[in-house]
Amino acid sequence: MKAIHTAVFPVAGLGTRFLPATKAIAKEMLTVVDKPLIQYASEEAINAGITNLVFVVGRTKNAIIDHYDKAYELETELALRHKDALLDVVADVVPDNIHCVFIRQSEAKGLGHAVLCARPAVGDEAFAVILPDDLINNTNGNGCIKQMVDVYAQYHGSVIGTQTVDVSESDKYGMVSGPKLSEKVARVDEIVEKPLPSAAPSDQAVVGRYILTPAIFEKLLTTERGAGNEIQLTDALAELRKTEEIYAYSFDGRRYDCGSKLGYLEANVELALQHDDLAEEFCSFLKKLEL
Ligand code: G1P
Numbered sequence: 001m002k003a004i005h006t007a008v009f010p011v012a013g014l015g016t017r018f019l020p021a022t023k024a025i026a027k028e029m030l031t032v033v034d035k036p037l038i039q040y041a042s043e044e045a046i047n048a049g050i051t052n053l054v055f056v057v058g059r060t061k062n063a064i065i066d067h068y069d070k071a072y073e074l075e076t077e078l079a080l081r082h083k084d085a086l087l088d089v090v091a092d093v094v095p096d097n098i099h100c101v102f103i104r105q106s107e108a109k110g111l112g113h114a115v116l117c118a119r120p121a122v123g124d125e126a127f128a129v130i131l132p133d134d135l136i137n138n139t140n141g142n143g144c145i146k147q148m149v150d151v152y153a154q155y156h157g158s159v160i161g162t163q164t165v166d167v168s169e170s171d172k173y174g175m176v177s178g179p180k181l182s183e184k185v186a187r188v189d190e191i192v193e194k195p196l197p198s199a200a201p202s203d204q205a206v207v208g209r210y211i212l213t214p215a216i217f218e219k220l221l222t223t224e225r226g227a228g229n230e231i232q233l234t235d236a237l238a239e240l241r242k243t244e245e246i247y248a249y250s251f252d253g254r255r256y257d258c259g260s261k262l263g264y265l266e267a268n269v270e271l272a273l274q275h276d277d278l279a280e281e282f283c284s285f286l287k288k289l290e291l
């Protein structure tokens with residue numbers, strides 16, 4: 001079985017929940033402490049041994065393309081001023097062995113359509129999909145995608161990252177159900193996009209992490225518009241499940257929903273409290289707040 005080489009980052013969404021901040025800036029460029037969300041996602045992929053990063057971008061996402069490009073003026077200036085540590089920070093965005101591909105999703109037809117747009121850059125191999133809105137932090141342990149790559153190597157089928165949510169929130173997520181195969185892995189027998197709580201098959205929600213076999217592309221080709229009038233990855237997975245086993249993996253780590261203001265603020269506070277240079281002072285600042 002081949003290793004996972006490619007991660008797809010669907011980043012064509014409009015980010016309306018963060019307006020006006022996202023009027024001119026891609027929501028994936030919003031910063032958590034000192035790095036844009038998209039970089040947390042690409043680092044998670046790189047740390048899982050992935051070397052091809054495929055960004056499916058929309059028209060307003062040029063800042064993402066620039067972030068993964070060389071910044072000649074900046075790098076020359078930093079070199080002249082002997083700011084070597086900062087030069088490393090800039091160079092580390094795209095380490096030497098990493099290739100970036102950018103594909104335009106010209107119409108906002110949904111997550112399933114975005115993944116299908118990546119097909120020419122993925123080829124006939126299993127690949128990862130990472131939604132940067134879901135920032136997953138696993139302090140002192142493997143990142144979520146690395147954990148899922150290991151599950152894929154063991155079970156040889158598509159793997160979906162899941163977590164337990166309150167069923168009242170089922171209409172925000174893809175929801176899955178199926179029998180447990182081990183402490184953290186379950187077989188997916190049912191998967192449905194954003195069901196009402198009364199129709200939710202369980203309390204297990206899909207988060208923005210997937211390892212997908214290439215068979216998903218054929219399913220996506222015939223997937224009709226579903227929830228929100230968009231072509232849903234979840235609907236294609238429901239079709240794929242009829243021909244291949246799919247697994248749900250309850251990952252180790254904390255997920256922040258950075259597509260929401262509250263989740264984004266929580267991520268900033270908690271990651272600042274883990275930041276080498278900031279933790280101590282930020283913690284004393286928080287303690288002084290009279291809440
Ligand atoms: C997408 C998926 C959904 C999943 C969610 C996780 O929805 O369609 O199945 O549960 O990401 O964040 P979105 O949040 O983009 O509407």
